[in-house]
Amino acid sequence: MKRIIVAITGASGAVYGIRALELLRKMDDVETHAIVTSSGQRTIAHETDYTPGEVRSLADHHHNPRDIGAAVSSGSFVTTGMLVAPCSVKTLSGIANSYNDELVVRAADVCLKERRRVVLMLRETPLHAGHIELMARATNNGAIIMPPVPAFYTLPRSLDDVVDQTVARALELLDxxxxxxxxxxxTSVVPDDG
Incomplete structure (x- = not known):
């Protein structure tokens, strides 16, 4: 059984984290642990038809973002890794600087110290030098920066197609x-039948 942590922070793009939880829910060999920040809850309410409670219910387990003592805050709680989707600059900064004042950053820091993968779907544009330095620092600490850039070679027909392809690629980084x-x-796009 793989354990995957999915964090939804306050950046625009809550649909990425929601879709990750929906896709992972269909997998028999994956246990999900969701962390939805207060800013993430606000973004969910603004950008989607979901309530924060409905999003939390998509996960096998959900954790209070202020509970620094949750299971996912310890390296002895074995996980495959963590997806932060979307990742705000605030969260990126916390992860890059190991500033563990809340559970999302603590869980990411734990994954990194245990040499587990942390995928950050950073949602910010344009970028200034400080953002780029934070991305470099997080990368040097072991995180994978994956901005949700659409793959147009797939010839998407809808926004859902774009989201699904992007989320599937992010999850692939977590095996x-x-x-x-x-x-x-x-030469062309080939569907992977799994």
């Missing part, structure tokens, strides 16, 4: 391969 992901073969 969770989603069936149906479209792959480039050098």
């Amino acid at each position: 969770v391969v989603m069936p149906g992901i479209q792959r480039w073969d050098g």
Whole structure:
């Protein structure tokens, strides 16, 4: 059983974290642990038709973002890794600087110190030098920076197609391969039947 932590922070793009939880829910061999920050709850309410409670219920377990003593705050609680989708600059800064004042950053810091993968779907544009320095610092600490950039070679027909492909690629960085992901073969897109 793989344990994946999915954090939703206050940046625009809550749909990425929600869709990750929906896709992971279909996997028999994955246990999910959700952390939704207060800013993430606000973004969910503004950008989607979900309530924060409905989003939390998509996970096998959810943790209070202020509970620094939650299971996911300890390295002895084994996880495959963590997806922060979307990742705000505030969260990026906390992770880059190991500023563990809340559970999202603490859980990411624990994953990094245990050499587990942490994928940050940073949602910010344009970027200034401080953002770039934070991304470099987080990368040097072991995080993977994956801005949710659409793959237009898949010829998406809807926003859902874009979100699904992007989330599937992010989950793949955590060794969770989603069936149906479209792959480039050098000349055309080929669906992966898993």
